[in-house]
Amino acid sequence: MAEAILTERLTKFYGRRRGLDGLDLELRPGEVFGYLGPNGAGKTTTIRLLLDIIRPTSGRARVLGCDPYQEGVALRRRIGYLPGDFAVDGRQSADDLLAFLGRLRGVPRRRVTDLADRLGLDLGARIRSLSKGNRQKVGLVQAFMHSPELLILDEPTSGLDPLIQREFVSMVGEAKDAGQTVFMSSHVMGEVQQTADRVGIIRAGRMVAVEQVEALRDRSMRRVEVHFEDPAAAGTLQAVPGVEDVSIEGSMVRCRLNGRPDAMIRALGQHSVTSLLVEEPDLEELFYAYYSDADADHAATGAKGSGHSA
């Protein structure tokens, strides 16, 4: 089967201002792809090119095997899109808007109310009166309602409270299980690392790295904080493989754990531990650290002085 998204040297200039600079991107069908980069890196430009809202200066894009311009209407039937800034006319109720959008896609009303219930969205409220988070829920409902083959989500979780974020994560999981492809942009790794199979990072209009999330996790560092009952045991972790940067303050030990936690747990098992804190791995830090060299190389060899510092 063809790639869900394929771009070849996709480039967009707004006058002289660079939006996207020779982007190569490949999404396999059925994968969840996190598209990361700082604000202004070209994430939204990429998405708007894929949807034929704007047209490339050069290069080309294929989405679900279609040309976004030539076969736009048929293609967009198979895509669900959540804009980064979900702006709609605020005078209508959420119900009015979703009924209209549902008619354009031929979605039964039942499906809309089910999704709204799931996200805890009050359909009767005027959109203007909704909080940013609730407005985002309207956006999520319309993006998911027709179970599209490809979901394009621009900063999907901005403004959502943690409970709804969890619901969102499970919705993305279900979409993946159903074989749908998800292309999700964000400027923070934390938003995508739970759901994405792969992440790509874009800077100054170029893809600087693409990586499996699993592989990142294996290489990741976790911050660990341990409290021992007996201060004398505090030295225990110093010689354990994978444990680094140990600092001892009385009975409390702070350190960083590299890779698998097995050896550290065995060492801790010898002692009486009153408290243990292991932080989620900060993939973002690792990602940036790991690729800062590659990025610098890229910038140095970038054509026509396009290596802007990020």
Next chain:
Amino acid sequence: MPSVLVKALSDARSSLLGWMIGIGLLTAMYAAYFPSMRKPAMTEAMESYPEALKEAFNLHDMSTGAGYLQGTVFGLLVPLVVVIFTISVGARITATDEENGTLDLLLSYPISRARLVLERCGAMLVSTLAVSLIVLLMLVVVSEPADLGVAVDKLAGMTLHLAMLGLCFGALAMAVGCLAGRRSMVLAAAGAIAVVGYLGDSFAPQIENLQWMQHLSPFFYYDDGSPLKEGVQWANVGVLAAVTVVFLAAGTVAFQRRDVAV
């Protein structure tokens, strides 16, 4: 089903109702004033007006119903208000949404840009007809008590001219919006053309070498041939319709070709 057309009308329903009430009241009050215009004192006062002014504002024949309506209801205020209305509707076809960033979502849906634009133009046609029909309705209602003495078919003919004038400017506003994507640009361009067009039709003909100018003005085709007395002037309606179609086609093509809301 033309979902976009229906949605456009439903979104605009309260504002459309407001315009209909306003234009309806304006028409009724103007027309109902006719009996007091026929008093001799008023006629004398009118005769003392400068000829150029009477020419410009269609005030030479205020003693007959048709002449009175031509100079008042259909003279300046009602066509002006209808044109302002259609320009504001034309601006909403793409420019307002594009400027507010609310067009992205619709463009990600399985509808072509042409369909989006043309269905909204359909909604503009419906709402222009609605405000025009209110004008006709009010005149028919007031006709008897105010003793206007203008046949219904003549009133309907003039109303058709009014609707076509409105559509012509609505289509102009739509075309500028499709091309430029900015509401301020639409209002400036369409507003300027409306003012110049009105002046070109009312004052330019009085200057010998500028008479040709009136043929460039939509207002010329709107009241040329006295539709209130002579009935619908099909050639003039045809010119307005043709210009409208050209604007709609140009706007649609322009909008399909360009980047939206960069």
